Amino acid sequence: MPHLDDGHIAELIDSAGAAGGTDRAVAAHLRECAACRERVEEARALAAEARRILARAVPSGRAASVVPPFDEVLVRAGHAAPRRRRGVPWRGLAWAATVVMAVGVGWYARGELLGPTGSLREAGDAVAPMARLERTGDDRAPSSLDTLPAAAAGRSSVAATPAPARALASEPTARVDRDEAAAPGGTRGAVVPAESALVPPRQERQPAAAEAPRPAPAPQREERARLQTENEVADRRVVGLVAPQAAKAGAADQVAVAFRWQPVTTTEATRLLGREPLVVRAYPVLDVSVLGDADSVVRVRQASGDSTVLELLQWRDVAPTTRAREAGPEADRGRDARALPPFIGNEARATVGGLRVVARAALDVDSLRVLLAGLR
Amino acid sequence: MPTDWSAIYRTTFPDLVRFLYRKVWEADRAQDLAQEVFVRALDHDPEHPRAWLFTVAANLARDEARSAIRQRRHLALIKTERPAPLVPPPDEELEQREQHEAVRAALGDLGERDREVLLLWDAGFDYDEIAHQTGLARGAIGTTLSRARKRLVEAYRSREGTDAALG
Numbered sequence: 371m372p373h374l375d376d377g378h379i380a381e382l383i384d385s386a387g388a389a390g391g392t393d394r395a396v397a398a399h400l401r402e403c404a405a406c407r408e409r410v411e412e413a414r415a416l417a418a419e420a421r422r423i424l425a426r427a428v429p430s431g432r433a434a435s436v437v438p439p440f441d442e443v444l445v446r447a448g449h450a451a452p453r454r455r456r457g458v459p460w461r462g463l464a465w466a467a468t469v470v471m472a473v474g475v476g477w478y479a480r481g482e483l484l485g486p487t488g489s490l491r492e493a494g495d496a497v498a499p500m501a502r503l504e505r506t507g508d509d510r511a512p513s514s515l516d517t518l519p520a521a522a523a524g525r526s527s528v529a530a531t532p533a534p535a536r537a538l539a540s541e542p543t544a545r546v547d548r549d550e551a552a553a554p555g556g557t558r559g560a561v562v563p564a565e566s567a568l569v570p571p572r573q574e575r576q577p578a579a580a581e582a583p584r585p586a587p588a589p590q591r592e593e594r595a596r597l598q599t600e601n602e603v604a605d606r607r608v609v610g611l612v613a614p615q616a617a618k619a620g621a622a623d624q625v626a627v628a629f630r631w632q633p634v635t636t637t638e639a640t641r642l643l644g645r646e647p648l649v650v651r652a653y654p655v656l657d658v659s660v661l662g663d664a665d666s667v668v669r670v671r672q673a674s675g676d677s678t679v680l681e682l683l684q685w686r687d688v689a690p691t692t693r694a695r696e697a698g699p700e701a702d703r704g705r706d707a708r709a710l711p712p713f714i715g716n717e718a719r720a721t722v723g724g725l726r727v728v729a730r731a732a733l734d735v736d737s738l739r740v741l742l743a744g745l746r
Numbered sequence: 747m748p749t750d751w752s753a754i755y756r757t758t759f760p761d762l763v764r765f766l767y768r769k770v771w772e773a774d775r776a777q778d779l780a781q782e783v784f785v786r787a788l789d790h791d792p793e794h795p796r797a798w799l800f801t802v803a804a805n806l807a808r809d810e811a812r813s814a815i816r817q818r819r820h821l822a823l824i825k826t827e828r829p830a831p832l833v834p835p836p837d838e839e840l841e842q843r844e845q846h847e848a849v850r851a852a853l854g855d856l857g858e859r860d861r862e863v864l865l866l867w868d869a870g871f872d873y874d875e876i877a878h879q880t881g882l883a884r885g886a887i888g889t890t891l892s893r894a895r896k897r898l899v900e901a902y903r904s905r906e907g908t909d910a911a912l913g
Contacts, residue, residue: 377888381873383889413892420895424868425900427849428764429773430842437759440752440779443784 374399374406376413383414383539444744445652447673460716461678463731464717467714493547552695631711648684648722648745651676667710674731682739683710683728687721718742754795755784762803765869769807770814771850779806797875800866804879851902860894867891 374382374396382396400407401569513609538741639647639658649655656679667685710728717730718738723743729738759780767776784801792798853861859880864874876891877884 377885379893380892382889383871384867384888413895416892416895416899419899420864423849423852423898426769426845426862427768427853429767429776437756438781440755440784443751443755443781443788446781447788449783481844482792589897 373403374409378404379410379413380417383417435532439651441651441744444740448733448740448744461732470712479711488561490589505670512642580714596656634658634660634668639668639670639691643668643684643725644686645723645725648682648725648727649678650682650744653680661711674733678732680729680731681713682745683730687724720745749795751784751788751790751795754799758796758799759784759890762867763800765800765865766803766807768849768853768865769804771846775810779803779810782806797871797879799877800869800871804862848902848905852898853909854896855901856894861888863887863890864894864898889896 378396400410404674634642636647637660639660642660647658647670648670649670650672653674656671656673659671661669661670667683670682670684672680673680713730715730715732716735716738718735718741719728720739720742721725721727722742727742727745729742731738733741761784762780763773763776766779767773770776770779780803783799783806785797786802787795790798853864856864859882862880863876863882866879870877873884873887876882876887882890
């Protein structure tokens with residue numbers, strides 16, 4: 371056998387030799403050839419030295435010692451992947467819708483948009499004040515706003531909702547502003563009867579229409595300013611409604627619910643949920659609050675970068691009752707049928723660690739699912 | 747059976763960071779790129795995860811190097827005199843930085859293919875995997891690797907000798 375070349379020797383020392391026959395032949399040659407044995411030893415020393423040299427060039431500091439949690443990758447994937455897959459600017463649309471809605475609410479609160487409310491109802495016109503912005507020429511406003519009642523109504527079609535419910539669904543925020551202006555310190559934040567809360571008596575509202583644009587009395591202005599500050603700073607007063615099933619069943623006058631998020635400590639949230647609230651570990655937590663009704667829903671809001679806020683609504687997952695099991699999967703879905711405040715954006719749902727979780731943000735659904743999958 | 751990316755991440759991430767570091771020579775950037783590699787992997791769910799990860803890592807590092815070159819050219823045009831740091835780095839850090847520079851220079855003396863084979867070998871790839879990654883013939887890996895190791899050691903020693911003479 372001829373002397374071993376560098377390639378054979380390299381394979382030999384890297385234990386990546388070929389078939390056994392070749393190995394036997396090489397071994398036999400090495401037993402007889404001192405020169406090749408010497409070259410093998412040199413190559414082995416060279417390989418060890420190369421490894422030592424390379425080992426001197428390893429990252430130092432955190433990068434060397436810490437493997438970041440895999441959740442960080444999941445989070446990054448949740449943001450980056452959809453951008454590659456789709457060109458639809460969901461986040462931009464959501465922001466645009468938010469701005470349009472804020473403008474609409476502001477106009478409505480000033481009493482400049484809405485004429486005599488009673489006449490609207492008499493005409494059977496279920497167009498909400500905000501929807502009137504369609505006439506301002508903003509192309510995106512109608513489509514963005516159209517999504518609001520749909521999201522609020524558990525993604526049911528607005529057209530399929532009875533007209534009274536549609537009317538109610540389209541002006542929840544304005545309703546409460548008006549009620550609070552009329553009765554400061556009254557029923558704010560509580561479950562209120564539909565008649566008094568959603569359709570104030572006409573005789574109380576006609577003067578307001580006649581006097582527009584009169585300024586609000588000073589105490590009312592102060593109250594409104596206070597509430598606006600609350601909204602902007604802490605979002606403690608999210609108002610909405612909806613229970614499409616109830617509306618379809620003709621119980622539209624019973625479906626109005628005033629939602630109010632009340633800040634709670636993590637301990638209190640833990641007590642309500644029976645475990646620690648679920649969070650996306652890589653995101654800083656902005657606040658923890660609970661929906662102010664008996665069937666507690668905990669909300670954890672987290673900053674997910676790029677000015678996006680992620681909401682994780684969570685509540686105890688209750689096993690279906692025997693009757694529900696007998697009724698089949700349709701009844702089991704009732705576990706999910708919570709009336710939640712409206713939200714502009716997308717949502718994804720999952721059951722994680724004994725909790726039903728709804729992730730909502732101005733992200734696409736795939737991203738939200740990835741975030742849900744990474745919840746701890 | 748779905749790929750357990752969490753487990754692959756735990757076992758491969760350090761190797762990937764080390765591999766990338768020897769290409770971009772910036773620890774944070776290497777870690778960031780390594781995470782980006784996994785982000786893409788989640789999107790593609792490749793059949794051979796480890797090989798795929800290192801291939802994408804090499805491509806990302808190559809893109810990174812190109813953009814760095816462009817950036818350096820741009821900066822050269824607007825370069826201003828940067829004041830020297832007031833506090834010199836500690837000796838240990840200085841020594842480490844010199845070592846990294848020495849290894850970097852030694853690796854720079856290698857041809858691109860030799861360097862790639864050497865780094866894959868150091869990352870634990872066997873000859874078949876290196877051949878698959880680099881497109882070289884399986885039989886050429888031993889020779890290429892042998893040459894690369896020899897040149898690396900010689901270049902490093904040569905630099906050490908120069909430093910000692912200057913020292």
